[in-house]
Amino acid sequence: MFKISERRKWYIGFGICFLIILALLSLLHSYITISIFLGIILLVAVYDLLQKKHTILRNFPVLGHMRFILEFFRPEIQQYFVASNESERPFDRQTRTLVYQRAKGINDTLPFGTERNITYPGYEWALHSLSPAHPDDVDPRIQVGNKQCRQPYQSSRLNISAMSYGALSKHAIIALNKGAKMGNFCHNTGEGGLSEYHLQGGDLTLQIGTGYFGFRTPDGDFDPDKFARKANLEVVKMIEIKLSQGAKPAHGGVLPKSKLTPEIARIRDVPMDKDVLSPPSHSSFSTPEGLCHFIAQVRDLSNGKPVGFKLCLGRRTEFLSICKAMLKTGIYPDFITIDGAEGGTGAAPEEYVNHLGVPLEDAIAFVHNALVGCNIREHIRLIASGKTATGFDMVKRISLGADIINSARAMMLSLGCIQSKQCDRNTCPTGVATQNPRLYRALDVNDKAKRVYNFHKATMKSFSELVGAIGLKDPSDLSASRIMRRIDEQTVKSLDEVYQYIKPGCLIDGENIPEKYLKYWHQASAEKFS
16 A cells, blocks of 8 residues: 555645635635635634644644645755756756657757856866767777676676666666667666566666575575576676665665565565565675675676676775785676765665765776776776766766766656656656556556667767767777866866876885875775775
């Protein structure tokens, strides 16, 4: 059953009564109906004076309800009547409009010049070439899989980031996967398990979360046999071990048993009579070396498919500990997914959303530098995930050190999401982030799948055109020196000046290590995270 909130019930009831009374007044114009109307207002006033939950209603009976009514509609009022094209967060109106236009396959050009303030600090642009390459010559794919991998994957440069069934509706999951199949790109299952809704023919990255949903023992530990059966499905192309995520790093979760359905329990492989725990860390390993050995185990169970891990960067020492563990064990992941602190499609505590985790661009530069400094960058692809919606977003993140881009919220926008920010209430009006059949039933799977495909195709086209305009054919040749950022009205720097890039092998050679890396490197240990 899907419950209506008490406040919503009150507004609906109040509104219906008010409309009925207005209709009676307009029809009868009698003193009796006017008296009834005034009587109802009086009853509301008496109730407001006697209740003790809301001080504002006790001080301002009847009129105080206007405050709650306006507050209830504030997001819509702000979005449609107050916000400028660039003022909204996390995605401004101009960016959302661009995604909608590309998803619908309509003209996405911008008339009469830029609306951006190009003299404002933070403005960024790419340096174009007088000898541009043709967009058709730009390679849109890249191989994921090092020498320890037996089934490398030719990945698109843009893929669908992790979003679980349960967080999104089944219609949304089906549409995303069908769109991935049409466009030949990859769809990450999220940690909620591999459902039948993911199996529409699109390539999949199977995510292993801390709860091991879909392949767990009765005690909640990792079950190798159950995992192997799913990992060896033909549509599963890569495996991702989730350590943490941008929206709530180092935070677990609880799905109360009251919210469990038989279908979700079956997909997640959990009992119906207990709360479902998603711990903040893995039970299969507790050290950097343990992570490396788990990567090797998962790669073996999947018959050599690419295996990587996902994290939101926190303590730099701990990531360098993982690097030392790779060097010690000789086990390298095929990819590392970096989730920026600005990421997040679902719900998380306010403090975690706003004040925990390293922003994506800083994290990309650090992780890339760490791998280069250890001379192991060639073994590992970097996937960047966090607030990517345009071709320029892709160019910038790859210039900083990424190889591939994962996008979640932009893909949701292509499905029809309107950024109503109701993902945690089960009331998503577009049927994307809800389990309410009345709401997700209206999301037409085939139409939205085509829109996901259109958005990916148009964004990749934009990306290829930009890479060509910079004068390159291989996006891997992009570098931070090709992107400029305004620091203040008189100062402009390239991103390789903003983010200090280190020399290959310097961390293991011990020579010319930048000061800000030196102390972290000395503190790092392959045997422990902290």
